[in-house]
Amino acid sequence: MGRAAGSGFLRLLLGLAAWGGPGGAAGTSPVCGCCPGPVRNGSSVAQYCRSHPALVLQGRCCLRGDVEQGLIEGLDLGNCSSPLLCAGFQAARRALLIDLTETPLENIPNATFRGFTRLQSISLPLALECPGGSVAWASVTTQGHSRTCRGQRNPCNSSGELAWLCPETSLCAPDGPGLFQCLCSGGHRGYKCLREGTFPLLLFYGTLGAVTTSLALLAWGTQRRKAKAS
Structure with missing residues (x-):
C-alpha cells in the first residue's frame, strides 16, 4: 500500500471513529446530517478542514477525530431550505467556524449561541446581524449576500x-x-x-437517606397491615 493510499485509509478510519464518538459526533447528533449532501466545496468550513490533515469531513461537519472523537471543529449548514436551525445545533458549541450562508433564516436568538466560546468565525445571510452584535467581534465584513463575523471578543x-x-x-x-x-x-x-x-454534602445526603428510609418503612408497614387484614 502506497503512502497516499495509507493516508487515505487513515483518514477514513478517523472519520468512522468521529462518526460514532461522543461529544458532538455525527453518529450521536443530527446536526451533521440535518442538511442533504456533504460540506459545500466553496464553504469556509471545507477550505479550513482540507487545510488541516488532522481533520476529516463527515456530512456537514468538519471533525477532529484524532484528538477527541467527534469534536466538531466546523459546521456548514449553508444552502439549507429550512428557516430554522437544525435540531442538535448545540452539539457544535465547541466549533471554531460556522457557515450559515444561502439559507432562509430570518432570526436567530442570541441565546442560541450560549456556550459557543471557541467560535472565531461565523458567516450569515446579510439580513442577519452577528450574534451578540458587531461589538462582540473584532471584525465584521460583508460580501454579496453574506456577512462574516470574525474574532469573538x-x-x-x-x-x-x-x-x-x-x-x-x-x-x-x-x-x-x-x-x-x-x-x-x-x-x-x-x-x-x-x-x-x-x-454540606454530608448533611444533605444524610437527611435525604433518613427521609427515604422512613418513607420506605412506612410503606412497608402499611402494605404489611393490608396483607394481614386480607
Whole structure:
C-alpha cells in the first residue's frame, strides 16, 4: 500500500471513529446530517478542514477525530431550505467556524449561541446581524449576500461595563458571543454567590437517606397491615 493510499485509509478510519464518538459526533447528533449532501466545496468550513490533515469531513461537519472523537471543529449548514436551525445545533458549541450562508433564516436568538466560546468565525445571510452584535467581534465584513463575523471578543475583558453585573464574590466568564456568566469564587455559592462555604454534602445526603428510609418503612408497614387484614 502506497503512502497516499495509507493516508487515505487513515483518514477514513478517523472519520468512522468521529462518526460514532461522543461529544458532538455525527453518529450521536443530527446536526451533521440535518442538511442533504456533504460540506459545500466553496464553504469556509471545507477550505479550513482540507487545510488541516488532522481533520476529516463527515456530512456537514468538519471533525477532529484524532484528538477527541467527534469534536466538531466546523459546521456548514449553508444552502439549507429550512428557516430554522437544525435540531442538535448545540452539539457544535465547541466549533471554531460556522457557515450559515444561502439559507432562509430570518432570526436567530442570541441565546442560541450560549456556550459557543471557541467560535472565531461565523458567516450569515446579510439580513442577519452577528450574534451578540458587531461589538462582540473584532471584525465584521460583508460580501454579496453574506456577512462574516470574525474574532469573538471576550466580553469580560473588552469592557468594564459588565464587571458590575457580577457580584464581588464572583468572576465574570465568557459564555458565547456577547454573553457572559458569573462564576462564584472565594468559597461562595448559591443565588448571586451570597452563601459562603462548601455545600454540606454530608448533611444533605444524610437527611435525604433518613427521609427515604422512613418513607420506605412506612410503606412497608402499611402494605404489611393490608396483607394481614386480607
